[in-house]
Amino acid sequence: MSMDAIRCPNGHVKYPTHPRCPECGEEPVETIDLSDRTGEVVTWTESTATPPGVREPNVLAFVEFEVDGAPVRALGQVADNADVETGDEVEPVYAEELREPGVGLKPADADQEWDGFQFRPLD
Amino acid sequence: MDREVAIIGGSMTKFGQRDAWIRELLAQAGEACLTDAGVEPDAVDHVYVSNMASGEFEGQTGIMNAVAHDLGLLPAYSQRIDQTSSSGGAGMYAAWQSIKSGASDMTLLVGGEKMTHKGTGGATDIIASITHPAEYKHGVTLPSFAGMTARHYLEKFDAPRDSLAKVAVKNHENGTRNPKAQFQKTITEEKALESPTIADPLRLYDFCPITDGSSALMFCPVEVAEQYTDDYAVVSGVGGATDTHVVHERDDPTTMGGVVDSGEEAYEMAGIGPDDIDVAELHDMFTILEFLQMEGLDFADQGEAWKHAEEGRTAIDGDRPINTSGGLKSKGHPLGASGVAQGYEIYEQLVGEAGERQVDAETGLACNVGGFGNCVITTIMEGR
Numbered sequence: 001m002s003m004d005a006i007r008c009p010n011g012h013v014k015y016p017t018h019p020r021c022p023e024c025g026e027e028p029v030e031t032i033d034l035s036d037r038t039g040e041v042v043t044w045t046e047s048t049a050t051p052p053g054v055r056e057p058n059v060l061a062f063v064e065f066e067v068d069g070a071p072v073r074a075l076g077q078v079a080d081n082a083d084v085e086t087g088d089e090v091e092p093v094y095a096e097e098l099r100e101p102g103v104g105l106k107p108a109d110a111d112q113e114w115d116g117f118q119f120r121p122l123d
Numbered sequence: 124m125d126r127e128v129a130i131i132g133g134s135m136t137k138f139g140q141r142d143a144w145i146r147e148l149l150a151q152a153g154e155a156c157l158t159d160a161g162v163e164p165d166a167v168d169h170v171y172v173s174n175m176a177s178g179e180f181e182g183q184t185g186i187m188n189a190v191a192h193d194l195g196l197l198p199a200y201s202q203r204i205d206q207t208s209s210s211g212g213a214g215m216y217a218a219w220q221s222i223k224s225g226a227s228d229m230t231l232l233v234g235g236e237k238m239t240h241k242g243t244g245g246a247t248d249i250i251a252s253i254t255h256p257a258e259y260k261h262g263v264t265l266p267s268f269a270g271m272t273a274r275h276y277l278e279k280f281d282a283p284r285d286s287l288a289k290v291a292v293k294n295h296e297n298g299t300r301n302p303k304a305q306f307q308k309t310i311t312e313e314k315a316l317e318s319p320t321i322a323d324p325l326r327l328y329d330f331c332p333i334t335d336g337s338s339a340l341m342f343c344p345v346e347v348a349e350q351y352t353d354d355y356a357v358v359s360g361v362g363g364a365t366d367t368h369v370v371h372e373r374d375d376p377t378t379m380g381g382v383v384d385s386g387e388e389a390y391e392m393a394g395i396g397p398d399d400i401d402v403a404e405l406h407d408m409f410t411i412l413e414f415l416q417m418e419g420l421d422f423a424d425q426g427e428a429w430k431h432a433e434e435g436r437t438a439i440d441g442d443r444p445i446n447t448s449g450g451l452k453s454k455g456h457p458l459g460a461s462g463v464a465q466g467y468e469i470y471e472q473l474v475g476e477a478g479e480r481q482v483d484a485e486t487g488l489a490c491n492v493g494g495f496g497n498c499v500i501t502t503i504m505e506g507r
Contacts, residue, residue: 014372016257022367043278043376045270046323047262051248054262062271062371073371077261086278098260104248105179112256 003035003092003117005065005072013072015065032067034074034092035117039063041088042073046081053103057081063090063119079118092117128222128358129348130504131341132160133467136235138336138455139305145177145186145237148337150193152460153233156339157194161351164195168227173204173214173234174459179249180237190233200227204459207253208408210234211338211462212363212491212500218342219358219502228347234463235337246333250458253494255369266330268370268495269409270322275376276411277324280426284324288315289432290410291328291452297439298449300479305334305455329410334455338464345507354474359486360395360503362388370495377426379412381499382419382490389488389501397421400443400503401484402472404465406492407450413437416490417445420501439482447472447480462491466502473506 006028007013008021015034020027044061059078064071078084079093095118102108134155136148143151149172157164172187183189187201206213211234221227238246251264277284292312298304315328348355364384367373373380390396397420405416414428422443423431431437437445448454448468451461469487471477484506491500 016255016369022372043271043275045267045274045325047264047267047270047321048319048323049243049247049264049266049321050262051251051264052244058262058267060261060263060267060271062275062376075258075261075263075369075371086274099262105252106259113260116257116260 001094001115002033005032005034005067006030007032007067011070013067013070015072015074034065034072037065038089038091038122039065041084041086041090043086044078044084051104053100059084061119077118079120082121084121089122090119091122093120126223126225127345128219129343129345129355130358130470131343131348131351131355132156132162133340133470134159135303135338135464135467136336137303138334138457140239141335143335144181145174145183145235146189146193148237148335149186149190149233149235152235152337152339153190153194153231156231156341160341162229162341166229167196167199167231169221169230170196170199170201171204171214171217171230171232172201173210173232173463174236175205175207175210176249176458177237180241196231206498207493208458209462209491209493209498209500210459211464212489212502214463215466215502216361216363216500219361222342222344228343230342231339232342232463233337233339234460236457236459237335238333238457239335243333258369265495266322266325266409269411270325272376273325273411276414279377282429285312285316286429286432287329287410288312290407290413291315293438294407294446294450294452297447297480298453301449301454304449304453305332306453325409331408331451331456334457336455336457336460338460338467340463340466340470355507356470356473356504357507358502359505360389360393361500362386362392363500364388365498366496368497377415379415379419379496379499381496382416382492385499385501386420386490389503393503395486395503399486400488401486402444402447402469402482403488403490404448404468405445405450405490407446407452408456408492410452412492413445416492420488420490439480444482447477447482462489462500465489465491469504473504
């Protein structure tokens with residue numbers, strides 16, 4: 001699995017992908033995989049009241065990557081609910097099941113992936 | 124057609140945990156609004172019903188039809204308005220358009236939601252379903268977006284954690300003056316700061332409750348308003364804007380673009396600025412949102428709103444009271460009802476019917492936020 005972002009002709013990089021660049025409306029010209037890069041924690045929270053099918057607690061972070069000088073952010077779970085602080089460097093790690101499929105409002109076969117990338121702090 | 128749009132009556136049910144289901148809640152507020160405005164059902168041309176998720180909450184859809192039928196409004200044009208948490212504000216926008224355009228001479232707006240039977244987990248999941256699939260799969264909730272935003276705000280602007288607790292204390296204090304509010308009790312800063320953590324650094328008292336309730340407003344042209352009453356409010360400005368669906372894609376997590384854009388549009392239409400606003404209802408679904416909206420609407424410079432809270436400037440006896448109704452925090456947040464109830468509070472303040480909460484106000488503003496700032500409606504009203 002890859003962690004796909006788009007790049008448009010004006011150099012904007014966005015994650016996740018969209019049919020048009022959310023910033024300028026241009027069609028994307030390139031897909032960029034963020035999963036083999038490292039990023040920096042912009043902010044985080046430990047959520048202790050989680051919906052059905054979601055681990056409790058659930059540490060979440062906004063992480064900023066840089067692609068050829070352009071910033072791009074992603075939201076993700078922190079692997080193993082590890083301790084993180086703003087500014088920490090993290091790497092994406094693949095997880096087969098981020099939450100239990102079909103337990104909440106969305107059916108298991110909905111327009112919804114259940115696997116994806118968590119963030120693991122680098123030492 | 125250039126018409127001025129008036130509001131001539133309003134209502135809200137008791138907010139809280141209610142036995143009534145959505146049809147009954149909407150009918151209660153709608154009927155009370157007809158009575159308050161002195162309008163006969165057959166005079167209503169359009170009826171808008173603001174609601175986010177009656178299908179998901181209780182398996183009942185088609186509720187605009189139910190309201191029109193139950194209140195004897197047939198054959199009025201009816202429409203349900205969903206814009207998630209800003210459905211009520213979007214209903215204000217639709218009602219305003221219907222009168223402004225000449226399509227209707229009398230429009231009833233009713234907003235409501237029935238939520239409490241789903242419990243906190245179930246209700247949180249229904250609300251979280253507004254997120255992008257790339258967000259939803261991580262188990263993100265609106266409260267966790269608030270936690271991440273609050274941490275960023277406090278770190279970036281070196282604001283004290285206590286300032287958020289002061290918002291909760293103030294809005295609970297105001298709620299004790301509102302008999303329709305869900306909570307009727309004051310809280311202390313210590314209690315807020317010692318309550319259980321929900322989304323670090325935010326705690327239980329930083330969040331609004333889950334609520335059942337309904338609220339309604341009656342709109343008509345000023346010429347028609349004058350046949351019904353001497354005291355009415357005019358909708359002098361309204362603006363609506365949309366921000367990213369994916370929250371992390373915003374350049375600055377502490378700026379709500381939809382608030383800025385809808386506010387600018389409303390100010391421009393009304394021909395006034397932030398200094399002219401005497402009283403405001405802001406969407407304090409989370410305490411941090413009160414600061415972000417104060418800054419987005421230019422009541423305070425960016426990173427400075429917390430100082431207004433510290434100095435008591437937003438209190439009911441401050442220089443610009445915010446959330447005199449108790450806000451979503453204390454009054455409760457029945458999704459589709461909240462934007463209408465914000466408008467109702469401003470209406471009551473402008474026509475001098477706010478009782479123990481009455482402040483001296485000629486111009487008021489309501490800012491209704493959907494999602495985590497995803498959709499925003501700002502409405503400016505003036506008393507006549």
